[in-house]
Amino acid sequence: MKKYIPVLENTQLFAGVGEAEISAMLGCLQAQKCSYKKGEYVFRQGEQVNNITVLVEGSLHIQRDDYWGNRSIINMIRVGEMFGEAYAAPGSGASLNDVVAVEDSTVLFFDVKRILTVCSSACRFHSMVVQNLFFAISEKNRKLVQKLGHMAKRTTREKLISYLSEEAGRQNSGTFTIPFNRQQLADFLSVDRSAMSNELCKMRDEGLLTFQKNRFTLL
């Protein structure tokens, strides 16, 4: 567990908390480590979630498959990011989505109750963690609204432009890579892959952008 402390130091959850304190809190918060092979599930839809979870290795997708097998990727989790926070509140019910490892991944679980209940040791940092948790969840909230903005667009082309523009802005460059392959991007935007691929190529032919694999340049 110790080896992940440098990772944790750079997470939003432990922002402002030093190495020593994190080390102490790992015990205090009863952190549990768990590893997953590519494709394995961390949480499943309908499961009760009682942990706040930090990804320390690999990457995950928060996703949902409907009755007809249509997959919708809600969000991508990268190293240092958190998930499951939305289920920290008591009575928040079962998880609405699956969490699945996109590559081999390692995850730390923290018991929700222990985070929300202030303990005796290192309390100053503990309350800082609670505040961090709040900030993190409100950021996630804003990101969800942004994603809604992409999905609200009526055509595949507009959805693509909306998403790619955001990504360009976020990475502060007209050239950037996205964390999705074509199928995943289609699932993320909730469109058909082949139709999307077709639209991308049309846009390229019209001189709007260029791409090689998952590296895009907006023109």
Add this chain to the structure above:
Amino acid sequence: MKKYIPVLENTQLFAGVGEAEISAMLGCLQAQKCSYKKGEYVFRQGEQVNNITVLVEGSLHIQRDDYWGNRSIINMIRVGEMFGEAYAAPGSGASLNDVVAVEDSTVLFFDVKRILTVCSSACRFHSMVVQNLFFAISEKNRKLVQKLGHMAKRTTREKLISYLSEEAGRQNSGTFTIPFNRQQLADFLSVDRSAMSNELCKMRDEGLLTFQKNRFTLL
């Protein structure tokens, strides 16, 4: 301001806090009241938001109009509900959406800094409010994910079924009213109104549901 204390007692934000304490906190948190006529804006896209806000009268829409005038309704705010919490974190940037009064409305503003910084008086309740805030925002988070679930559906019919089923479940009855007229529902689901109206009537003719105005029954 006093007259709204009974309303505040029943909000998620002040859950567990008594009348007397709320009264004290109104001053402590420097609450400001503001009223809006139907159609007026509470916040505008691009504005900096530094308040956590509780609706005590009327109803609001969180919405966004794109360049071409397509409106997207993100969320509906009812009496007792909160908005603006996602912008409480420092450095969260400008608002991504408009907040507009759907009918004549009254809103209480609380300064974000004063909520997050524990004060001297009534501190026990203050920290309870912070925790309430956290629970509220995580619930909103889950609701956004649910909305994403509706919007991820490929056809208007599926979107309608997804939304109406959720509403039926939430109201625990096959017969229920929705807080939208047709145009608003279309904006909420990001589809064309006339196409949606058409689809609704087809579904009615197929015996899937009935409706009169905004009252629906699933069969």
Add this chain to the structure above:
DNA sequence: ATGAAACGGTTGTTTTTACAACAGAAAGAA
């Protein structure tokens, strides 16, 4: 190195949507 699987692009067909234009009903104001 080789076979299998995953990936991305292409095409054609069918279904669905957006868009526009309009009409009757309901609601609201003068």
Add this chain to the structure above:
DNA sequence: TTCTTTCTGTTGTAAAAACAACCGTTTCAT
């Protein structure tokens, strides 16, 4: 009341998406 505005449903057309099937390329495991 009467006039006006808003709301809802209807229809037709053009555009777009979903779906399915296929193929060459890349990636991966053995």
